[in-house]
Amino acid sequence: MTKFVMAIDQGTTSTRAILFDYEGNAISTAQREVPNIFPNEGWVEISPLKVWISVVDVINEVLINANTDMAHIDSIGITNQRETAIIWEKETGLPVYNGVVWQSRQSVDICESLEEYREIIHQKSGLLINPYFSASKIRWILDHIPNGQERAEAGELMFGTVDTWIIYKLTQGRTFATDVTNASRTMLFNIFELKWDDELLRIFNVPKCMLPEVKASSDDYGEASYFPGNVHIFADAGDQHASLFGHNCFNAGDSKNTYGTGCFMLMNTGTKPILSKNGLLTTIAWKIKDQVVYALEGSVFVGGASIQWLRDGLQVIEKASESEKYATKVEDSEGVYFVPAFVGLGTPYWDDDVRGSMFGITRATTKNHIIRATLEAIAYQTRDVFEVMKKEAGIEINSLRVDGGATQNNFLMQFQSDILQLEVKKPKCLETTALGAAYLAGLYSGYWKDTWDIRSKHQYQAKFNPKMDKEVAAKKLKGWDLAVKCAINFKPRREK
Ligand code: ADP
Numbered sequence: 346m347t348k349f350v351m352a353i354d355q356g357t358t359s360t361r362a363i364l365f366d367y368e369g370n371a372i373s374t375a376q377r378e379v380p381n382i383f384p385n386e387g388w389v390e391i392s393p394l395k396v397w398i399s400v401v402d403v404i405n406e407v408l409i410n411a412n413t414d415m416a417h418i419d420s421i422g423i424t425n426q427r428e429t430a431i432i433w434e435k436e437t438g439l440p441v442y443n444g445v446v447w448q449s450r451q452s453v454d455i456c457e458s459l460e461e462y463r464e465i466i467h468q469k470s471g472l473l474i475n476p477y478f479s480a481s482k483i484r485w486i487l488d489h490i491p492n493g494q495e496r497a498e499a500g501e502l503m504f505g506t507v508d509t510w511i512i513y514k515l516t517q518g519r520t521f522a523t524d525v526t527n528a529s530r531t532m533l534f535n536i537f538e539l540k541w542d543d544e545l546l547r548i549f550n551v552p553k554c555m556l557p558e559v560k561a562s563s564d565d566y567g568e569a570s571y572f573p574g575n576v577h578i579f580a581d582a583g584d585q586h587a588s589l590f591g592h593n594c595f596n597a598g599d600s601k602n603t604y605g606t607g608c609f610m611l612m613n614t615g616t617k618p619i620l621s622k623n624g625l626l627t628t629i630a631w632k633i634k635d636q637v638v639y640a641l642e643g644s645v646f647v648g649g650a651s652i653q654w655l656r657d658g659l660q661v662i663e664k665a666s667e668s669e670k671y672a673t674k675v676e677d678s679e680g681v682y683f684v685p686a687f688v689g690l691g692t693p694y695w696d697d698d699v700r701g702s703m704f705g706i707t708r709a710t711t712k713n714h715i716i717r718a719t720l721e722a723i724a725y726q727t728r729d730v731f732e733v734m735k736k737e738a739g740i741e742i743n744s745l746r747v748d749g750g751a752t753q754n755n756f757l758m759q760f761q762s763d764i765l766q767l768e769v770k771k772p773k774c775l776e777t778t779a780l781g782a783a784y785l786a787g788l789y790s791g792y793w794k795d796t797w798d799i800r801s802k803h804q805y806q807a808k809f810n811p812k813m814d815k816e817v818a819a820k821k822l823k824g825w826d827l828a829v830k831c832a833i834n835f836k837p838r839r840e841k
Contacts, residue, residue, distance in 0.1 A: 375406035415574025422580035422782030452481035471627030580785035591781030643692035763813035
């Protein structure tokens with residue numbers, strides 16, 4: 346009987362289920378949008394029940410689409426938007442508040458009041474204190490529901506990131522667990538000792554009794570008994586971690602960059618965690634059996650979003666894909682640099698106050714140059730993250746694996762390779778997040794024998810190798826570095 350591995354990918358705005366075959370082909374997909382809720386400026390929430398309904402829907406639909414049933418499912422792997430915090434009642438299994446989504450800023454005051462613990466939080470969790478992570482969101486929910494703290498301390502409430510919530514529901518309340526990757530994004534988990542950290546719990550005043558058990562990423566999470574058929578959940582991993590695995594970044598130095606709205610880069614750093622001095626996050630890549638692998642993570646706030654701005658703000662293109670056509674109408678940007686710091690700059694600059702700036706414009710500058718400079722800026726920013734990672738990890742790197750919407754742009758991919766002077770590889774299956782969750786599940790069940798079995802099937806649809814002269818690339822980078830410096834120095838709002 347042909348069997349498939351089912352991946353469930355619960356993202357910020359949608360939930361997907363994908364069936365993968367032994368070759369790693371996605372043979373059936375189902376998707377449901379899950380609306381975000383915006384109760385106040387800067388707040389982003391989600392209905393946990395709508396998330397659960399979407400999971401039930403996509404599981405049913407993906408099976409129907411493939412004309413199959415649970416009897417043909419080997420195992421299930423879960424991957425999810427990270428950090429989003431959900432609290433529910435033990436007795437009823439019902440949420441006590443909306444899920445507070447990773448992007449939400451509603452706990453910013455809590456984080457500011459804990460600034461004195463910045464160093465200790467970094468030393469233990471590998472993270473930089475910020476409302477992104479779950480801890481301050483848990484605190485916020487407990488402070489905003491009736492008798493929150495009291496009920497949590499009495500053991501009446503349960504906290505979970507989205508994976509834990511889905512697993513709890515799929516196992517009909519039998520499994521209350523998360524995996525090390527999701528735990529490592531809560532800001533309550535000690536990534537060195539691999540356990541909930543008493544001191545971090547004290548800082549955020551979160552009772553330990555409301556936290557799930559922490560398991561390996563490839564592990565038995567119990568039978569998904571909501572759907573008859575005795576199918577077990579054999580994997581759980583945060584989306585970026587699953588993507589790193591789906592890209593086959595199994596060795597230290599293997600790195601991937603996702604070019605979406607923003608860009609997320611992760612580098613496998615092997616079995617030892619590296620604490621960054623330049624604002625990279627240290628995180629657990631995955632745990633398989635007893636082996637824990639760590640990663641460094643960096644992000645670019647504005648990646649593909651700058652192309653959306655060309656479309657919706659400047660209105661010089663109608664579709665994101667047109668950017669390539671215009672960018673390649675000119676030989677180069679002719680000295681135009683665009684620093685798209687719409688909301689500040691992330692790794693390695695960490696400057697919230699800097700804003701977008703354009704440099705080097707002449708009478709000869711056309712929209713083609715500006716479009717080209719915008720695409721080039723995505724590559725330059727990626728290089729800035731990459732350089733810090735390389736330096737801090739002290740590992741030589743020979744390629745960068747890529748996914749995300751903007752990788753459809755061949756000009757961008759070639760320019761990225763030119764600027765990094767490195768091979769850029771785009772896999773055949775771009776659903777790397779779901780694929781990673783499937784691989785982790787299939788490794789546990791024995792569907793795939795080992796990572797060599799997986800590697801032997803991994804294919805690339807495109808590889809980009811440097812075509813630009815090293816000296817030319819270096820000169821362009823010098824211009825970019827200067828542009829960033831000037832953008833950072835331009836802060837008229839401060840002088841008010
Ligand atoms: P997310 O998951 O963050 O929503 P996606 O991976 O779906 O992002 O990618 C969407 C982003 O990719 C958008 O910001 C869009 O502007 C950009 N994008 C899509 N196609 C292209 C293209 N051909 N060239 C450049 N950017 C593109």
